[in-house]
Amino acid sequence: MSSPPAASRKRKKAVVNKADDLDIVMKKCRKLKEELRLKASKSTSSREEEEELGEIPPGIMEVTAMSTTEVLEGIEAIALSIASQVMRCNPKGFSMEIPSRASSNQVYVKAWDRIVLGSKRSSRSFTNVKESRKSAITLRAMQLIHAVLDKRIHITKRDLFYTDVKLFVDQAESDGVLDDVATMIGCTRSNLNVVASDKGLVVGRIQFEEDGDPIDCTRMGVGGKAIPPYIDKIENIRSDAEFVLLVEKEAAYMRMAEDRFYHKYPCIVITAKGQPDVATRMFLARIYNELQIPVLALVDSDPYGLKILSVYMSGSKNMSYDSASLTTPDIKWLGLRPSDLNKYDLPEQCRLDMTENDIKTGQELMKEEFIQKNPEWMKELEIMVKTKKKAEIQALSSFGFQYVTEEYLPRKLREGDWI
Incomplete structure (x- = not known):
């Protein structure tokens, strides 16, 4: 009886052992x-202690991991704030306050050995011609994120863009506001359930x-x-x-x-x-x-x-x-x-x-x-x-x-x- 052709033989996985040395x-x-591990066991200082020692600048803005329910409530709170401004008929119009992500607000904290966001904030107005489109994009993105979180699903950044191409025009526009939304709510960007490939x-x-x-x-x-x-x-x-x-x-x-x-x-x-x-x-x-x-x-x-x-x-x-x-x-x-x-x-x-x-x-x-x-x-x-x-x-x-x-x-x- 002839043996099966080489191409049909099942190739065995090569066994690789630990090195002799x-x-x-x-x-x-x-x-x-x-x-x-020794260093980790000794690292017990809290953020409050580090602030007292002057190792951390005051007003540092850092987000925390949140549950889906908490993020949904955060979005709804922002929407209620905007609705409240509209109802009051504020002559200055209505706006959103967003932590500034400008390079001038980036702070390197030596005690943590990482870059963090400073305390500066900026306002995005709906009645300012220069800011109205960005404001509309931000609100539309929040609306879509709310729907995604409500369904307990994940979507890609590309999915988000194609949901409203006429408004976003370019994916860079819809991608950019994700960081703004995360900082406004105070959650990590991954908590928004909008991910990259x-x-x-x-x-x-x-x-x-x-x-x-x-x-x-x-x-x-x-x-x-x-x-x-x-x-x-x-x-x-x-x-x-x-x-x-x-x-x-x-x-x-x-x-x-x-x-x-x-x-x-x-x-x-x-x-x-x-x-x-x-x-x-x-x-x-x-x-x-x-x-x-x-x-x-x-x-x-x-x-x-x-x-x-x-x-x-x-x-x-x-x-x-x-x-x-x-x-x-x-x-x-x-x-x-x-x-x-x-x-x-x-x-x-x-x-x-x-x-x-x-x-x-x-x-x-x-x-x-x-x-x-x-x-x-x-x-x-x-x-x-x-x-x-x-x-x-x-x-x-x-x-x-x-x-x-x-x-x-x-x-x-x-x-x-x-x-």
Whole structure:
């Protein structure tokens, strides 16, 4: 009897065991994990105590997670306030008061190591010609959000836009007011149940339940699991990982996933495919807070790689009002760092010339408080700006396609070479 053709044979999944040198390689990472947990156990100071010490500017505006019912009541309270103004026939017209999200109202709080929203507020009038259209868009968005919450469903930002294309005209218009609505109510943007499409990916040694369905990220294929935009539906997170590997580029992430790096050195691998989205940032923050394991970042050796890392750590100015749930403190910069280019003898053809815009971005980063607080980050940026050279993570493939998983990362972990 002839054997079945090769194409019809079921391919068995390759078994990847823990690395033989696991205990040696992970020694410093395990020490970092213990330091992290010790620090968390000692961190008992309250916001009131920090304000008394003068570490937090007065009047900081921060939103909190709310239930669907609370958000619905918040929208209804705003609607009643506007109706009340109309009924009083105020000669000055009627308006909405909104916390200002202007750059001048963005405040970096060193004690929290993140950007937050200041105390300034602005008024959006319905009778002012310049503001009437924006006011109409804001109210229409609130009406649609109320309907979505009332049905207990989620929609995408694109769905919201197509509900009233004639009014919104451009999706940027409907997207922009979502942050305004969240700050007016005092809830997180995810509480509005209007989400962006899937972007982030996770693979490795983590299990959880998503809306009641069990998810094991070691059994999701080489592509891993898409991080859902509704993080509130994720529960019962479990893991035996020693650390989280945060990767800037999808290509590098795919290398980790295909090589099953997370089995050799137990970890969770996450990517947002570049600039991080809200869901990935929130998912990472939850993992960090619930599992209390170190987060090590692998980004390009250029100003944008560091800028992306700073968004994960200190937040973005656009969503400074929700930085508490979107930031992950004390992420370690593992690589690819400017000092690595010489340390690992990266070939000259893999070192790219920085553009004038790259250099300008690097110089601007050196002026930021969240960069200046870390002298070692400053040294790396100085090397980058001085040499005017940058490199991508993929440049390490010049030593071999699997060099990053078989040589570079194990050496980095063994030496504790992170800052």
